[in-house]
Amino acid sequence: MGFEIKEAAIPFIFGFSSFIILIVLRSFIFRFLNKWAEKTKTKVDDIIILSLKKPSIFWCCAIAIHIGISTSKMSEKYSILANKIIEILIILSITIALANLLVKILRNYIEEEKLSLPTSGLFYAILKITVYIIGFLIILNLLNISITPIITALGVGGLAVALALQDTLSNLFAGIHILIEKTIKIGDIIKLEGGQEGIVEDITWRTTRLRTISNNLIVIPNNKLSQSVVINFSMPEKPMTISIPISISYSSSPSKVEEILMDELKKAKEEVEGIFKEKEPIVRFSPGFGESSLDFTAFVFVSEFSKQYFVQSELRKRIFERLKKEGIEIPFPQRVVHLRKEKDE
Template sequence: MKEITHFLIENWQVLVLPTAVFGVVMVAGIFARRLLFSRLHRWAGRTKGHVDDITLQSLHGPFLFWIAILGLHLATQSVELPPKASALLAKIFLILWILSLTIVCSRLAVLAIKHKGNKLYGALPVTTLTQTLARLFVVSCGALVLLNTLGISITPILTALGVGGLAVALALQDTLSNLFAGFYLSIAGQVRAGDYIKLSSGEEGYVADMDWRSTTLRALANNYIVVPNAHLARAILTNYHLPETRMSLSIPVSVGFDADPDVIEQVLVDEAKAAAGEIPGLLAEPVPFVRFIPGFGPSSLDFTLICQVGEFVDQYFVQHELRKRIFRRFRRDGILIPYPARTVFMREQEGFMAPPSANSHRNAASA
């Protein structure tokens, strides 16, 4: 480096030609880049696939960097430099080429995984952890190529990593536990980005992201819940989006003892079928049905209306609208929703009062 500095100070006139060469290459490269990418974007817009779009997006930024490296290389070739300086600059340019290609390949791999993972059913969930693993793999390959180019043997490095691996594993036990737990969850496919899950400890929400340390849930209150991956892997959880997003919804309905169970069943089914095409989230198939469960209550006949909703959050609005429709139908058809009725026995001073007659039971119930 001292030789290069001394040479430039003593012979500053020689910088004129390299500077001119560098400027010409940059201007020509920028013009060619604009012309080339404009035509490539028009061509990509006419194709149906997304491979060309991903490739252009990955190359758009680094292409200007490659032009600068080419300009510097041609500029150094246009002037006489000491052999050591020429060899040093050539090695620096080679390192820059390898680093830039590694960055491009890393970006291309992440974009391809993100696109394909969102398109293929059952593919690896596209989370931050998945993208980080893909980027780490490409960067590792690039680092091996760079070390090989520089003539550095990787065998001692691997030996040192093997010896220090145990100490690192013990020091980063919790971190590695979260890392491998997140990797396992991503590979298993039981927790995916966008799924609504509920843990046995009570936390629930949509899976917003999964990184190397934790999984982020977005609750219905629009808050983030951060759960360590190791805790998530050990927890008993319910995934409301697997094996499909459709789920059953049970709505309890109570009527008086004088109601006809067959009539109540038909009324509830008719209201649910009529609402299937009007209430968002309520599905017409499978057909709604009613069961006389739990059955005989203390002061009512208890039924359960069972229908299907599109996904977990649809149940709230569906219950809201269905209950209003059922209430209006009951009021129109004269079907009573009973009040709780109780029979009270009064204790006398010297003993119990005689139990009331059957007529008094009816009077108490009607009251």
């Protein structure tokens, strides 16, 4: 009995000691690699190091088990089983490392090249799941397990799962449809028919998240979003038109007012940040004759949706000061009432 315990203890001690040594060695190696990566300009080395950090623990474990087996006198049956465990650990760790590496390198490449590709959480989740499925199938093949019965069982149980997760699957496929159609992307500013408005922060497997101008978060189920009427202020291009209504007194000359407004808008185009320089401003005598004023509308192009509020504020201040300087009155709403006195019969 004492001999059997000794036989089991020696491989365990060797394996455990090897694992501790490998973990310490791994820590020194990654510390050196991190210092080296800080000196380089590219982010790729940082991504590779970060992606290998967790899987390397599995590699240390696999090596330690192998050392323990090498020092033991276990039967061939148990030796084969232990080697299978080592192979599974290696495949599992490589699968995790590859999934993380692909996602992070792809995200970094899209950001650096500024490509118009879907970069939402759902897109990266699908990519990771695909890699995990491939790794899982390799492990099943290693264990000599046929996947045909598994696929059959999944087919039989798939209907019940689909019925139970009807809403979840509806949101998942709606999210995939939104990504493929590319009518809404991360960073776009959208407005729903219900009045919700904000910047698209992320499109996940279940919901789409909007951040409002007041820095609040709106969470919308993908299914509801795909069925809603959406205004996308970032498409087909970011520059957009804003309109500023301007009312002046009936005692003013419409031609002179139009000339003054155009002059002020052209100056503002060169001086105010956010105005789109490649488009000329427009002034129109429209809607025209108001109840107590002559009504004009100034149309100005801004570089993007978020700039419109600052531009409108600056233009209103400039127009007000210019009209005041030119002696043009901005009238108050007023009505002329005629009182008719009836004669006594």
